[in-house]
Amino acid sequence: MEEGLKNLKILKQGAEAKLYICNYLGKPTLIKERFKKKYRHPDLDEHITKDRIKNEARSIVRCKAFGVRTPALYLVDFHRSRIYMEHLEKSITVKDFIIKHVTDDTKPRLNTVTEMIGQNVRKLHENNIIHGDLTTSNMLLIPKSGNEEQDWLSGDLDLVMIDFGLSYIGTSAEDKGVDLYVLERAIISTHNDYPDLFKAILDAYKKQCKKKIEETISKFEEVRARGRKRTMVG
Amino acid sequence: MTPEPYIVELDPDTKTTLKIYLFENVRNAEVIRNNIIQGVWKCSAIKPELIIDPFQVAVAANKAVLSEKHNTMVTRTVFSEILYNLSITKNITQSLTRFGIEKDTNLLLCFLVTESLDTSTEILSQIEGECTSISDLKKFTSMKNLNNQYKLNTLEKNAELTDIIVSRMVTKSFVTH
Numbered sequence: 001m002e003e004g005l006k007n008l009k010i011l012k013q014g015a016e017a018k019l020y021i022c023n024y025l026g027k028p029t030l031i032k033e034r035f036k037k038k039y040r041h042p043d044l045d046e047h048i049t050k051d052r053i054k055n056e057a058r059s060i061v062r063c064k065a066f067g068v069r070t071p072a073l074y075l076v077d078f079h080r081s082r083i084y085m086e087h088l089e090k091s092i093t094v095k096d097f098i099i100k101h102v103t104d105d106t107k108p109r110l111n112t113v114t115e116m117i118g119q120n121v122r123k124l125h126e127n128n129i130i131h132g133d134l135t136t137s138n139m140l141l142i143p144k145s146g147n148e149e150q151d152w153l154s155g156d157l158d159l160v161m162i163d164f165g166l167s168y169i170g171t172s173a174e175d176k177g178v179d180l181y182v183l184e185r186a187i188i189s190t191h192n193d194y195p196d197l198f199k200a201i202l203d204a205y206k207k208q209c210k211k212k213i214e215e216t217i218s219k220f221e222e223v224r225a226r227g228r229k230r231t232m233v234g
Numbered sequence: 235m236t237p238e239p240y241i242v243e244l245d246p247d248t249k250t251t252l253k254i255y256l257f258e259n260v261r262n263a264e265v266i267r268n269n270i271i272q273g274v275w276k277c278s279a280i281k282p283e284l285i286i287d288p289f290q291v292a293v294a295a296n297k298a299v300l301s302e303k304h305n306t307m308v309t310r311t312v313f314s315e316i317l318y319n320l321s322i323t324k325n326i327t328q329s330l331t332r333f334g335i336e337k338d339t340n341l342l343l344c345f346l347v348t349e350s351l352d353t354s355t356e357i358l359s360q361i362e363g364e365c366t367s368i369s370d371l372k373k374f375t376s377m378k379n380l381n382n383q384y385k386l387n388t389l390e391k392n393a394e395l396t397d398i399i400v401s402r403m404v405t406k407s408f409v410t411h
Contacts, residue, residue, distance in 0.1 A: 007246065025292045026242045047269070054408045061401045061409055067390045072397035074293055079304055151294050155307070209380075 016052075016165060021087055030087040030166075032056075049081050051167065057083055059129055059164040066127045068120050069160045088142050088160060090150050095136035098191055101152050109153055113141065114197065117157040118204020121183070123218065124161070125176045126208075132166030134183035136190055143228060154184070177219030178228055185228075235359065237367040240290040244346075248299040253354055254343045256290050256371055260363030261340050265316060267335055272312065276353045278313035279335045280320070280342040282374035284383055285397045291344060293403060294319035299346060310320045316344060322384060322402045332383065338376050339363070 008020035012015065019029040034049050036042075053076060063070045075084040092100075094113060100111050117139060124131060131138070144156035170176070180202070189199045206213055240254040260266070269275040285291060298315035301307045309315045309326055314334075321329035335341050343361065345354040356364070381387050384399050402411045 025244070025289065025296055027289070030370050040409050061398075061405050061411075064393070064401060065389070067393070069394075072394070073401040075297060076404050077299075077300065079300075209317045 020179060024039050024084055025074060027074070028087040028089050029098060030071065030085050032085070034081045034084045034106065037082075050078055051151060053078065053081065056164045059131075059167040060085070062127065062129055063161060063164075066123050066129075068123050068129075069158055070164070071160065071162060075226065088140060091140040091142045091160065092152055093139060094139040094159075095190055096231075097141055097152055098136065098194065098197075100104045102194075103139045110194075110199065112157070113159075115204045116157070116202035118201045118206075119134065120159050121186070121201070121209045122205045122208035123153055125179065126211070128169050130168050130170040130175045130179050132179065132182075133163060134179055135186040137146065138163045173215040173219040174223075175220075176216045177223045179230060180216075181223045184224070236365045239369040240292075242288075242292045243393045244292070248303055249348055250299050251291055252295045253347055254291055254368060255343045255354075256282060256340075256366050256368050256374075257343060257361055257363040258340045258366055258370075258374075260341055260361060262360075262362040262372065263338050263341065266361065267339070273311065275357050276313065276345075277349075277357055278316045278344045280317065280333055280344065281335055281338060282340050282371060283343050283376040283379050284320070284333055285342060286380060286399065288342075288368055288371065289396060290399055291316070291322065291342065293400045295344060297404060306350045310351070312346065313344075319403060321351050322406045324406060342371075346358060348356050354400055364409065 008022045011019040011021050011030070013019070014082040017032050017034045020033065022031065024031075032055065037045050040048070042055055053203065057073055057076050060070045060073060071085040071088065073085050074082065075082075077084065083134075094117065097113065098110065120136065121131070121137075138161065140162060141157045142160055143150060146159050168175075183201070184198045187194075187201075191197050206217065236331065238256070240252075242252050244252055246252045263279075266275070266279055270277060270279060280291065283351070284408050294316050297319045298307070298312050298377060301315060302312040309318050317333040318326060318329045320333045323329060341363075343357070345357075346350070347354065380395075380399075384402060386393070387393065389395075389398065402409075405411075
């Protein structure tokens with residue numbers, strides 16, 4: 001089982017999983033491997049891991065049906081607790097894009113990006129997909145297909161949503177409000193030099209579709225006032 | 235001279251390579267089909283009209299060889315498992331009849347090659363038809379049937395079809411598409 005690991009390059013290690021990069025079936029591939037938690041009973045651990053893998057893969061394919069770009073899935077492997085997916089080599093996280101490329105002169109470019117973020121998050125919520133971990137690191141910019149240049153400040157871009165490890169299906173305004181709140185908190189701590197960033201995203205989110213949005217927005221305001229967790233008092 | 239097949243290495247743990255040849259104007263499809271069903275020929279024959287990119291077959295074959303290794307196959311042979319994996323339904327008969335061949339005149343022939351076994355040369359010589367370049371596959375793809383089979387009709391126009399198709403294929407055991 002460990003044999004295949006020899007040719008893998010580790011990209012990142014998180015609390016739940018390790019990310020490897022390799023060439024698989026002739027394509028640049030990202031492997032997300034969930035590791036065993038020794039403190040859990042082995043049967044329970046297997047069950048939880050399998051459920052989380054299913055959940056993540058399910059959200060990724062659901063997104064595609066609704067026109068939200070996500071990495072393509074090449075293999076869901078319960079034996080090795082891995083998801084094999086498309087590795088987007090020509091990509092930059094929205095976080096790095098803002099930090100490295102946005103200056104006073106290129107502010108208009110940031111508007112197209114916030115517009116895309118608002119639209120995509122709205123599409124997720126419209127279809128009851130709650131991402132669970134919306135941050136600017138979990139959104140990638142890629143050149144639109146056909147556009148081979150890797151110039152982030154010109155040319156058409158696509159937004160790709162990644163890391164659906166904490167995602168779930170949720171229909172309530174509360175779920176969507178919390179999802180927005182998580183994004184707001186993440187943006188405040190990562191991009192405190194752009195105080196209007198979240199507002200721009202929220203504006204794009206609101207105007208993406210005519211369907212009623214007041215409930216989600218008012219829930220969001222409520223969550224913002226009280227914090228992510230519901231108070232259990234009373 | 236036979237045009238170059240599509241060749242791709244499958245999961246390293248399986249030490250298997252996939253080779254795909256495209257044939258047109260095939261005159262002995264029924265013989266081919268019978269030989270495969272009876273297990274005389276170790277290969278699978280696929281309707282090219284439902285394949286948009288050879289990578290789609292690579293994903294299905296990769297899953298098939300891994301299932302074989304772990305004894306988790308749903309069908310009887312690794313070759314029928316490829317057909318089953320191509321489909322997004324869990325209905326075995328339906329998958330095999332839709333993706334397999336009958337009296338077709340065009341077909342894709344897939345071989346699983348390992349260090350000790352390569353059945354392709356022997357079988358290829360018995361196909362009565364013209365082997366053409368895999369890059370011609372597009373000519374045979376039927377968008378109408380593909381849309382039907384993979385339920386692509388509701389998608390936006392600029393969607394990445396191969397991506398969506400393979401992602402649906404590999405999640406069918408736990409997602410209803």
